Amino acid sequence: MSSARLDVAVSENAELGEGPTWDPAAGRLIWVDILAARVHTYDPVTGHRTVRTTEQHVGAAKPRAGGGLVVNLRDGIGLYDPDGAFRWLAHDPEPGRRGNDAAVAPDGALWAGTMRYDETEVGGSLARVAPDGGVTPVLPVVACSNGIGWSPDERLMYYVDTPTRRVDVFDFDGENAVNRRPFATIEEGAGFPDGLTVDADGAVWVALWDGAAVRRYTPDGSLDRIVELPVRRPTACAFGGTDLRDLYISSARVGLDVPHPLSGSLLVLPDAGQGMPGTPFAG
Template sequence: MIEIAVAAHAELGEAPVWDPVARRLIWVDVLTSRVHLFDPATGRQAVLDTGQHVGAARPREGGGLVVNLRDGVGLYDASGGFSWLVEDPVPGRRGSGAAVAPDGALWAGTTRDDEEKGGGTLTRVAPDGSTETVVPDATAGGGTGWSPDGALMYWADTATHRIDVFTVTEDGRARDRRPLVDTAEFTGSPEGMTVDADGCVWAAFRNGGAVHRFTPGGALDRTVEVPVSRPTACAFGGPDLTDLYITTACTGLPPGAEPAAGSVLVLPGAGAGLPGTPFAG
């Protein structure tokens, strides 16, 4: 049964990830520029104000966070000090979803504030700050994940209603983009995603009120309905990586229309997740 893990009113909750070292869930509220840290064992919460729109935050090797911000990719060290890894401000554009590949590189998306078609990017950011833009004409990149063996990368561009798959080369690049599943017939659009230990892709469908699980072949395998219309992303967490956490958004909804909108939801015992990789930079 779906439960409320964190009762909140996030305007645009996004990018949940489990930090196995600190045993906590990290998620962001994009539009309020906040990174949230939640310990489900104690209920303790903490908030980091980044000062500008934040699309995602991920753990770093040695502590701290890498954050995908409005003006680029930044680093917080273990004591809270900040520095830019990649500073690339573009008026009207902000960082969106980001995820760490098995090789320790960050895959960071951008989107225009008005979600203009083709106005965003998907870029591989190496630990040393060097970059390679793989998708130069994204619209609203929602999520990125990797198969258990790291040979495939999955990515959703929300505006295209499609989840794509890439082949990962030996040097960590992604090539040979092709569709995994066309979701145009589903209600809503695929956004943030995670991949489980069976290699299946779980994707939250914004304006669809559900998280859908797809097999490695692209077939719909399972649907988890949620009590909000705007789930935004999902990730496995908990000490054994079996609980599915789901971020949600309340922006644009009439006040009180959906009491759980903006909260972080959890489905205990949903499946078996994969351990994440910290950013190597």
Template structure:
């Protein structure tokens, strides 16, 4: 059982969605409810903020340069420095619902799922942004749409709707998710599944909201390891570094006693935790 090491100060109220991309200046993640994207200069430890909207739910690199973003009620395109943000048309108008978490498929489409601010059951959906800018609903009646990542061979997508306490798998082909089934179940006393990543060997790394840790599961759903994180609300994780061997972990201060947990909101790292896959870019 490894323990994550503190990498940054507690700089995010609701840190989420870490992304490592070789053409970016360092690790990026979001302070979601502040509407900011954060970039770490690991050499100096400095964290730079870029305000992109009222909510910054998720981001991924674009294959042509720059980034694709999920904002409060839709998507946006940005330049490499995140100084120029061009929102696309809003996907819905209901102010009670916001985007939450997403990722790209092996064919370059960007997905992000939604949830209501009050976590009302069935109020969310999983949306897909195609390369031509069109938006489709992939899953309906979701409560807290969370982690989404693909197997190394690109044929299986793994997905979390947090209140189910499960990681689900889908057969994936050409933008379609089919044959949904449970792969792993997180016992409630261990926390609730949040963001996830899949490593180069097909193992799943699942952040545990309220569980102060990250679980590692085999492709068949066997729990094989746990990483301890000194903050209770663990939100997401990704591999990064020059060789994609370091696991980066984001945390949140939401609903947390900061006197008891002063490191909540920091980013943590586990050096040489495994070997990750390169981030999948948006091809639009």
């Protein structure tokens, strides 16, 4: 267990807070409220915050190399330019489906997941979106595509399809993910794996939806640490701050009859470990 101090970075009533991502160029954290169609930013030094309402429900928002954001929306992948102008990069609407978690690979491509609103077990997918908008299906049939991350040597990719209760790992060659196999399994009663991040030691941190915790697994898949949380539905975690040592944790209040007062807030575990610099989207 962990007795480390847990702080509230941003007190918020997000319905479905998700996807914290550190933007080093701007010195800020980016996160989304999927069902409110909002992208939030937070500067931990000044406390300055911004909120942008997106065109549609937004599963993830990541920084772009030239400024602005790439967003995983209901009907596909969109781009916001630094001046706020919006355009579609890959538009592929499908009734009843929306974008969910996404991550930028070391080569600058976006790996974007989808799921169905009714959460049917065969309605989601995972695809690689190139900077020019080309889409390559990777996993055409999943239930709820969630956490994605890469090992420090870029030879492994970690991935969560939430209802499986597993974190899986693939061999990664810089563009392709192959040889999928289980990495860690979440036992019954401990919640469901949601978003994840990989630290500089190659350990995988995963948020447990309905588990009120974040777990750290060593590179061999052994459970190393449990950080208990006051919120029942943490959704994802990411290292941020100028030295990438603070672990930010998003949370949700959707579906809870009596949510904890902090449900929907952005939490932070100071000096939790050492994160890795992220890659901005190259498009």
